[in-house]
Amino acid sequence: MTDTSDQAYHFAVVKRAIQVIDETEGQQLSLEALAAKMQMSPAHFQRIFSRWAGVSPKRYQQYLALGHAKTLLRDRFTTLDTANSLGLSGSGRLHDLFLKWEAMSPGAFARGGDGLGVSYGWFASPFGPALAMGTDHGLCGLAFEGDMGKPETFADMARRWPMATFTENPAALAPWVDAAFGRTGEVRLHMIGAPFQIKVWEALLSVPSGHVTTYGAIAGAIGSPKAVRAVGTAVGRNPVGWLIPCHRALRKSGALGGYHWGLPVKRAMLAWEAVRADAVTA
Known part of the structure; x- marks a missing residue:
């Protein structure tokens, strides 16, 4: 690499x-x-x-x-296993023991991050400049400059936990970020969101690299098959891009849907993963 x-x-x-x-x-x-x-x-x-x-x-x-998403949907659609994707157990190991996560309690989330210390820093990544944020428990944010620019990207992330204290400290996050993009070492995630959002994000963690799923499949997996629109909103509010792979969620029609950090980033991520998945298959 x-x-x-x-x-x-x-x-x-x-x-x-x-x-x-x-x-x-x-x-x-x-x-x-x-x-x-x-x-x-x-x-x-x-x-x-x-x-x-x-x-x-x-x-x-x-x-x-643009039509490659439909090919992915046809050939690499992942049906989410409810038994594996649900439970909110507080921690889980996925991606071949590469990633460990825990969720913030609903009460703590409701307080808007009051009393929460968040370190942040900007890093180079395979998908452009990336903003990482993290607590003592792990990464709580991974955003991409995309089409927004750095100031708006930071403001967008900070608004999610308005009562938190943000301190620039990239050194504290560097090992997790290096592991996120280099796949060496272990990444810890601190998932900060409402309970419904965390269910959606947890389901996304079950979608393998190089594969895709649909908003409808996620809704079914979390036990809310009629909540497709709400699932789409939760996918769009995913604060940890790339690691919680919201880029792998497509519309039933095969359309890409939106992506918070810009569709060029989503398309590049899907294509980047598909190339590597094909190489492994070959």
């Missing part, structure tokens, strides 16, 4: 490429044409793109295509 600061730069190139690809309305561009639109030489663009994506720009365009 390349250094995350390099990956952050490479993602900026990929994000621009997504915008260029979208402008072609589904017409696949040659390496030379895409590189020219990016104002880069074909060799330089190919090298940067392939280093981040793991495949050539030509191949990756198939994963970035």
Whole structure:
């Protein structure tokens, strides 16, 4: 794996490429044409793109295509196992013992984070600049600059726990963030939300990398099959992007739906995971 600061730069190139690809309305561009639109030489663009994506720009365009979500839904739809996704037991080990989580009590959440100390810091990530927030118990926030910009991204996260005290301390979070993107070590999560939201987020943790599910499947898994709209809202309020994989939730039609940090980030995450899942299968 390349250094995350390099990956952050490479993602900026990929994000621009997504915008260029979208402008072609589904017409696949040659390496030379895409590189020219990016104002880069074909060799330089190919090298940067392939280093981040793991495949050539030509191949990756198939994963970035707007219709690829429907392919994922058809081929890699995950039916959530209620027995595994529910319980609110307070802790659980998932992702091959990679991730451990615990939930804040409903009463503590209702107090808006009163008395809660939250450390924060900005980090390079494979999907652009990432804002990490955490308590003594683990990461409670992982956001991406996306289309918002850093000040609004921080304000958006801080509004979720208005009574908390925020202190810039990236060193306290660095081991968890490194584990989140490098998959070495263990990540601890402190899930701070209303009980219904935590049920939804817990269900999302059961969706494997490279697979997708639907808002309706999540609603059924948490025992509220008619609450699809409420599930969509809870998915959108997920404060821990990437690790609680709300990017893997799609509409029943195969449409991507929204993404709090911008659809280019969601599409890049899905494509990035799909490439790696295909490599493992192959």
